[in-house]
Amino acid sequence: MKSPSLCVKLNTDGNCYGNPGPVGLGGLFRNDQGGWIMGYAFKVLEADSIEAKMCSIRFGLQTPWDARILDMWVKSDYEVAVKLILQGDPHFHPLGLLIMDCRSLMARPWKCRLTHILREGNSCADFLANLGHNNSGSALLAHPPMGLGPLLLKDLEGLPVIRL
Template sequence: MATPLSPKSSRGDLEPSTMQVRYFLGWVEVIPCFKFVSAYELWEGWLVVCFNEEKKQKIVHEWAPLDTGFLKLNFDWSSLGNPGPAGIGGVLRNDRGELIWAFAGPIGVTDSTEAEVRAAHQGIKLFVNERLSNVVIEGDSPNVIRWLNGAGSHPWRFDYHFDEMLDWMRSSTFLFRHVRRSANSMADALARDGVTLKDLAHYDSLPP
């Protein structure tokens, strides 16, 4: 990993010294899942966690595969109203963009935030049950991704879902990213199908 220019925080007193940057880089280089994330992004993320600093993220507009050995899980929701009958969907793909599995199903009448949380919850549950590792999870809900990254507090009504997800995440390496809907189109299509299904469905290939 190349040494970046010294990243500057919005708090002038937090601008790192050369020694701090070298120490930070030495620490993150030994963690495999960080090799596709720039040191600048990691440093800024550390500032967000430690000092509750907000940062404008680079939003992904198109789906793209990751480095060899890493998986990508996209999740989404759809509904016929807000609140209204809702469905969830998700898709797991490998570093060549090939489908590993997908899911879609109904979750009853609910609002958009609960539907997005439940889509993430279902996707992470399936991933952990498969005993897989090294995954980037993408969704187009900025709030849910922010809560999964530990920035801010989720509404208390989702305590059950987040407690379970945090427990599951101890067993593997996860990274969460917010993307535009254009980069989440396959999960969106599955979620729209999920609204009309009777039960949760799992797929080894995409449904027609």
């Protein structure tokens, strides 16, 4: 599925070392040509894997609104989180408040889509989530961090990155 022109794409990921364990969140915003706009990488105290993924999506939904981006396509490699946000019943789920918060952010007056992406196509966000475990400073990144360049190039070329 090709992104519409002028649409900002967000790839997002969250991971935890242990389940539950310390969490790293990461994501990158790119223009319709795949060029870097900004990213984020930071850590939060402790959560399980699904909460980590959903927290990263939630942070990613808030950030573009603050930057006045009005057309965004959010991609996550965790299908369970995507389905919970789009179709889950928040009243009977332990993460119900987080689900409702994500839905509320998506319902703002803008064009916002949330879809699942294969893990092999989300290597840049995975890199940033792993970087988040070591990042104690500011969450927002104006420039791609050292080491992300080769993954960005592969992504621009449409090449998958196989993670073990």
